[in-house]
Amino acid sequence: MSDLIKIKKEKIDEVIKIENLTKKYSSKLTALDNICLDVSSNDFTAVIGPSGAGKSTLLRCINRLVSPTSGHIYLNGKDITDIGGARLLNVRRRIGMIFQQFNLVKRVSVIENVLVGRLRFSSSPVKYFSSLGGKFMREDREAAFECLRQVGIEKHAFQRADTLSGGQQQRVAIARVLAQNPDIILADEPVASLDPRSSDMVLEILQKIHEEKKIPVMINLHQLEIAKNFTKKIFALNQGEVVFKGKSSSLSINDIKDIYGYIPGELQYKKVSNF
Numbered sequence: 398m399s400d401l402i403k404i405k406k407e408k409i410d411e412v413i414k415i416e417n418l419t420k421k422y423s424s425k426l427t428a429l430d431n432i433c434l435d436v437s438s439n440d441f442t443a444v445i446g447p448s449g450a451g452k453s454t455l456l457r458c459i460n461r462l463v464s465p466t467s468g469h470i471y472l473n474g475k476d477i478t479d480i481g482g483a484r485l486l487n488v489r490r491r492i493g494m495i496f497q498q499f500n501l502v503k504r505v506s507v508i509e510n511v512l513v514g515r516l517r518f519s520s521s522p523v524k525y526f527s528s529l530g531g532k533f534m535r536e537d538r539e540a541a542f543e544c545l546r547q548v549g550i551e552k553h554a555f556q557r558a559d560t561l562s563g564g565q566q567q568r569v570a571i572a573r574v575l576a577q578n579p580d581i582i583l584a585d586e587p588v589a590s591l592d593p594r595s596s597d598m599v600l601e602i603l604q605k606i607h608e609e610k611k612i613p614v615m616i617n618l619h620q621l622e623i624a625k626n627f628t629k630k631i632f633a634l635n636q637g638e639v640v641f642k643g644k645s646s647s648l649s650i651n652d653i654k655d656i657y658g659y660i661p662g663e664l665q666y667k668k669v670s671n672f
């Protein structure tokens with residue numbers, strides 16, 4: 398491959414580029430300190446680090462729920478750091494967001510959650526407002542059904558969202574994101590409230606979407622085993638600074654010590670074993 402083609406290909410592949418991103422919540426609190434990061438369509442990245450390290454702030458800066466203090470964020474080569482209004486709405490449509498508490502509309506059906514997720518970002522206000530009144534176009538219903546099928550939850554389509562288990566609700570949240578047809582998926586501790594089996598299922602679905610649709614995924618995690626088993630790359634923060642960037646398989650005990658300041662399972666205090 399010639400150098401020119403190679404450079405072009407790399408550019409196209411770069412979905413998110415973060416340049417010297419700093420977020421200060423106040424003059425004394427720097428949540429992110431001069432972060433640089435590239436995310437390509439081939440990346441399935443875990444963001445790890447102790448509580449308060451800046452993981453959620455990083456994801457929230459990318460979809461602009463939080464405004465950066467300085468630096469730049471590019472989505473598919475376009476600077477989105479300072480945009481607002483309709484352009485910001487369009488960018489948010491391109492970025493799928495998944496949260497720990499699923500953030501579904503509890504009292505409406507599963508399929509309506511997916512549909513409203515899809516139409517929230519619609520360029521047609523008529524479609525959006527009819528969706529709020531519960532009127533959906535046939536093509537939108539079919540698209541939403543297909544998204545539910547992809548996460549294996551279509552048989553619950555007409556149940557109220559809050560009658561589903563946590564793992565099932567998170568799969569609905571993923572279907573809602575799929576309905577946006579996003580360029581990237583950001584997940585902030587998506588399995589923190591789930592049992593191990595549901596957690597594995599959610600991660601397998603995210604992996605499948607990533608592999609089949611070539612959508613990059615960035616996922617904040619506290620569980621190192623999950624980060625090592627399911628993700629390709631790890632990006633670690635501590636007090637807003639990058640302390641590790643590399644392949645998940647290369648994360649060593651020493652790296653873990655640098656990131657968290659101790660080695661899990663080797664706490665200094667005596668474990669209570671004899672009751």
Ligand SMILES: Nc1ncnc2c1ncn2[C@@H]1O[C@H](COP(=O)(O)OP(=O)(O)OP(=O)(O)O)[C@@H](O)[C@H]1O
Pocket residue numbers: 422426428446447448449450451452453454455
């Ligand atoms: N809206 C806010 N206003 C002021 N300070 C904030 C705000 N959000 C986060 N912070 C602070 O910024 C720092 C980074 O917080 P952040 O939530 O990004 O960390 P985190 O790595 O996601 O932590 P956790 O693992 O507990 O979710 C913390 O010191 C936090 O208290």
Ligand SMILES: [Mg+2]
Pocket residue numbers: 452453454585617
């Ligand atoms: Mg967080």
